[in-house]
Every structure is written in C-alpha cells, then in structure tokens.
Amino acid sequence: MRKIKEFFIEKLILICGLASIFFVLLIFLFLLKEGFAVFKTVSPAKFLFGSKWYPISEPAQLGILPLILGSLLVTLGAAVISIPIGVASAIFIAEVAPAKLKEILKAGTELLAAIPSVVLGFIGMVTLVPWVKNIFHLPTGLTALSGSIMLAFMAMPTIVSIAEDALYSVPKSYKEGALALGATQWQAIWRVILPAASSGILAAVMLGLGRVIGETMAVMMITGNAAVLPHSILQPVRTLTATIAAEMGEAVVGSEHYFALFAIGIVLFIISFGINVTADIFLHRRK
Amino acid sequence: MNSKKSQKIAFFLLFLATLLIVVPVGLIVVIIIQKGIGAISWQFLTDIPRKGMRAGGIFPAIVGTIYLVTGAIVFALPVGLFAAIYLSEYAKDNFLTRMIKLAIVNLAGVPSVVYGLFGLAIFVIFFNLGTSILSGSLTLGIMILPVIITTSREALESVPYSFREASLSLGASKWQTIRHIVLPNAIPGILTGTILGLGRAAGETAPILFTVAAFYLPQLPKSIFDQAMALPYHLYVISTQVPNVDENIRYGTALVLLFLVLFMNLIAIIIRYQFRKQKKW
Numbered sequence: 001m002r003k004i005k006e007f008f009i010e011k012l013i014l015i016c017g018l019a020s021i022f023f024v025l026l027i028f029l030f031l032l033k034e035g036f037a038v039f040k041t042v043s044p045a046k047f048l049f050g051s052k053w054y055p056i057s058e059p060a061q062l063g064i065l066p067l068i069l070g071s072l073l074v075t076l077g078a079a080v081i082s083i084p085i086g087v088a089s090a091i092f093i094a095e096v097a098p099a100k101l102k103e104i105l106k107a108g109t110e111l112l113a114a115i116p117s118v119v120l121g122f123i124g125m126v127t128l129v130p131w132v133k134n135i136f137h138l139p140t141g142l143t144a145l146s147g148s149i150m151l152a153f154m155a156m157p158t159i160v161s162i163a164e165d166a167l168y169s170v171p172k173s174y175k176e177g178a179l180a181l182g183a184t185q186w187q188a189i190w191r192v193i194l195p196a197a198s199s200g201i202l203a204a205v206m207l208g209l210g211r212v213i214g215e216t217m218a219v220m221m222i223t224g225n226a227a228v229l230p231h232s233i234l235q236p237v238r239t240l241t242a243t244i245a246a247e248m249g250e251a252v253v254g255s256e257h258y259f260a261l262f263a264i265g266i267v268l269f270i271i272s273f274g275i276n277v278t279a280d281i282f283l284h285r286r287k
Numbered sequence: 288m289n290s291k292k293s294q295k296i297a298f299f300l301l302f303l304a305t306l307l308i309v310v311p312v313g314l315i316v317v318i319i320i321q322k323g324i325g326a327i328s329w330q331f332l333t334d335i336p337r338k339g340m341r342a343g344g345i346f347p348a349i350v351g352t353i354y355l356v357t358g359a360i361v362f363a364l365p366v367g368l369f370a371a372i373y374l375s376e377y378a379k380d381n382f383l384t385r386m387i388k389l390a391i392v393n394l395a396g397v398p399s400v401v402y403g404l405f406g407l408a409i410f411v412i413f414f415n416l417g418t419s420i421l422s423g424s425l426t427l428g429i430m431i432l433p434v435i436i437t438t439s440r441e442a443l444e445s446v447p448y449s450f451r452e453a454s455l456s457l458g459a460s461k462w463q464t465i466r467h468i469v470l471p472n473a474i475p476g477i478l479t480g481t482i483l484g485l486g487r488a489a490g491e492t493a494p495i496l497f498t499v500a501a502f503y504l505p506q507l508p509k510s511i512f513d514q515a516m517a518l519p520y521h522l523y524v525i526s527t528q529v530p531n532v533d534e535n536i537r538y539g540t541a542l543v544l545l546f547l548v549l550f551m552n553l554i555a556i557i558i559r560y561q562f563r564k565q566k567k568w
Contacts, residue, residue, distance in 0.1 A: 023394060
C-alpha cells in the first residue's frame, strides 16, 4: 500500500518537475495559435518592416517597425544609463564596500526590484516627466528619454545582483595573487577580477536589458505612446509591450488587429527566449 | 598619476554610481509615503470608489488583489514545491534537467504582458472562464512559478546531505525522508519564496489587464468567476485614464500598493534572517 502511494507521489513530483517545460511550450503554442493568422493578410516581412501601424483603419496597416524601433530606442537609452551605473555599483558592493554598508546597499537594490512597475510609472509621471519637459523645453515630457531613465532603474537591480554574484564567485586566490605582486586593490579589480567575471557580467547586462524590453506598465505610462517612426529620443514613442497593453482591450477577438497583437506577443516571446538562452550559456561558461 | 591616487578616484566613482541607485530608491519611497499618508484613512481603506473614482475609497481593489494573490498561490505553491522537490531530490545531472532549468529561466523572463496575452488566449477564451478572478489567478500563478521553484529548491538543497543519509540508513523510504526530514527543515526558505511570489503577484498589472481587471466596479466580487478591481490596475486607471483625480487619491493608492508589496518583502527578509540565525548546521 505504501509502495503504491509513494509510486503515485513520485510520479506527481516528476510531472510537476516537467511543468515549467510544459508551460513554456504552452505559452508559445497559444501565442502561435492566436497570432499566426495575421500572416494570412500580411506577409511576415511586411509585418516586421512595415512602417505604418494603423490597426483600425480600413484597410488596416499592420507594420510594427515603429514599435520595434520604439522598443529599441528606449532600451538603448536605458542601456547607456544602467550598464555603467549597474556594473559600477556591483563592483562597489562586491569588492569595495565594508560588510555593514554592503548589506544596506544590497537591501536598497532589492527594494528597488520589489517596487511594482505601475508605482514606478506613476512616480515617473509626476516627477520625471515634468523635469524632462522643463529641462529640454519640450511640448510634452512623455518621451523616449523619460522611458529610458525610468527603465534604467528597473534594469539596475537585475544587473547589480547578477554581476555581483559573478564578481563574488571569482576565486579569492586571483585577487590575493594580484595583491601579492604589488597591485593596488583597484588594479586587482580592474585587471584581474573584472576580466575573470566578464561572462557573468555580460549575462547580467543581457538579463537586465531583457527586463527592459519586456517591461510594460511604466513604459506605457511615460513614453507618450505615439506609434510613429521615432526620430529623436526627445519624442514620444510607443513600444511593443505598450501597444499590446494599450490596444488589446479594444481589439475584437478574432479580428486582424487581435491577431496582430498576438503576433507582437510572438516577437516579444522570441526576443526574451533568445536573450535568456544566450545569458544562460554565458552564465554556465563561467563554471 | 600614481596608482594610489587613481584607486581613490576609481572607488569614489564606484561609490557615486551606487548612490545613484540607492538615493532615488529612498526618494521614491519617501515621496510616496509623504504625499500618500494624508489620504490614508479608515474610510479610504474600507469604502468603495465614488464619483467615477474621484472620491471614496479603494476597498474593492484591495479585496480584488487579495483574491487574486490567494488564487495564484493556491495554484503555484503545490506545483512549484513539487517541481523544486524534483529538481533537488530526484533530478540527475542530465539533458532533461538542463532543459527544465532553462525552461524556468525562460518562464521568469517572459514579459509580463505576454503572460497577459497567454492568459487571455488559454483561460479566458479557450477554457471559456471569461474575464474572471480564476483566469487572472491562474495567469499570475504561472508567472510566479519560477520564483517559488527557485527559492524552494535553494531551501531544500541547503538541508545537509547527512540528514538524508541518516534517515535512509534507518530504513525510511525516499519519500518518507523527504516528507519528514527534508521538508520540515526547508520550511522557512519555502515560506520566504512563497511570500516573495505573493508580493510579485500583488504588484503586477499587465497579466491581469485582459484576464480579470475591471475598470470600475464599485462592489465586491461574489465568486471566482466574477471580474474584480485590483490595486495596481486601479492605480494605472486613476493616474492615466481618468482626468481630474485628486493627487491625494493617487498617492494614497500608490502608498497602499507599495506598502503591501514592501511589507511582504520585509516579512520574507525577516524569516530568512531568523532562520539563518537559528540554523543549527
């Protein structure tokens, strides 16, 4: 009797163990199922590289290039801000800060990771957006730049925590060796530890930027949502994620617009899949 | 420039970069508390929204979020815990295990709005559950699965191997060992992961946009097949969709949401800390 019971429990454990694979496949299948139909009316090339997104005009224009470029622009801006700051503070926390301060700083970055994106979006709207508007004398502060700054803050906790792990896991003997040869702390960090941790840091940056590309609410609230080809970082833009979030409520189930929004979901899924798999390879190469 | 001096400059810059992260975080929290605390009153927390959300309270949104989060955890905890047991106790170092780990990483990386699409396609439409608390809970449940699996697995793996060997050598079966030796010792870690998952589910907006969220529904949901308001969506609505909402109400709502999420994180941190202190091995 006990044997039978345990047999079933162990099977249940195996099934749950496989659940993650099952759900990843399920997500992809359902995105395909709902989104693939758009390619009956638009060719994949036209969909990806078409420069007009007018989903409800007659006939609908379903080119997502403006949205892709919007996402890229915001992500690029966030990368420029978050990579140097994130990696630098990871170095500070891992190698320079004394133990007590280290705990406080770590708690601070964890706190940032815990703040819901809609709250960050709200704070961005009431503080950052008016600043950007006034500093650059713009008609509106809802711009790609505002989005980049806000998103940089969402990428930094990821970058800091993974890069710090990577720095921490460099064998202590490396550093000791460098110091014994007369290098200063900083020389040891810069010439020895950083290169040794480089693939982990690269993974940290990728995962941080992955978070930025997938971020939805904050970006929808502060980038202004104009689905046009962006010319400058001081213009309103619209990202892939924000388009889905903003338009799905109005799209009729089974319409071309609905299919197109799911197809954007496929694009996002593939991007995040690519980023995560590559980052994972980098993280494992380290070991 | 001599090397001592360049070290000083470099460390100063590193410190500055760290401040650039930590100071804004502190400011964000302080601003929300300072401006939101004035709105918090018994009435704000227990009344329904009135006058098109420009007055009254946020009670239905709080209740909706509690329902959603509870539903998500009821689904995600058993599946996540069993998955963690599989990875920590049964999985061999082979291709399948590598695939499972990769799937978990990917599940954690899927953009939240894509979860929303998925929930819409499978629960709302395919299983015909409609926009309901059930659809939203299941969507959030799948989203927090990676958090629960990862933290539970760490907790299980931190139980020393000798505990298992002792139990097995006394004639206990593998499952008995897991059930009576490994799990009880891993409970604080599992609890930490569960609470972190709860906090994450409570703060997410995009996955519930199309699966459950009601724009304005000044009554409490009666069953899990009803639509519901939720705090993060409510904050989004009153800050972007409804004109002329009093600043106070916006900050107040943001404060309640932030408090809820940070409170859960704080509990998780305390449990982890206490556990580390008491650990006997």
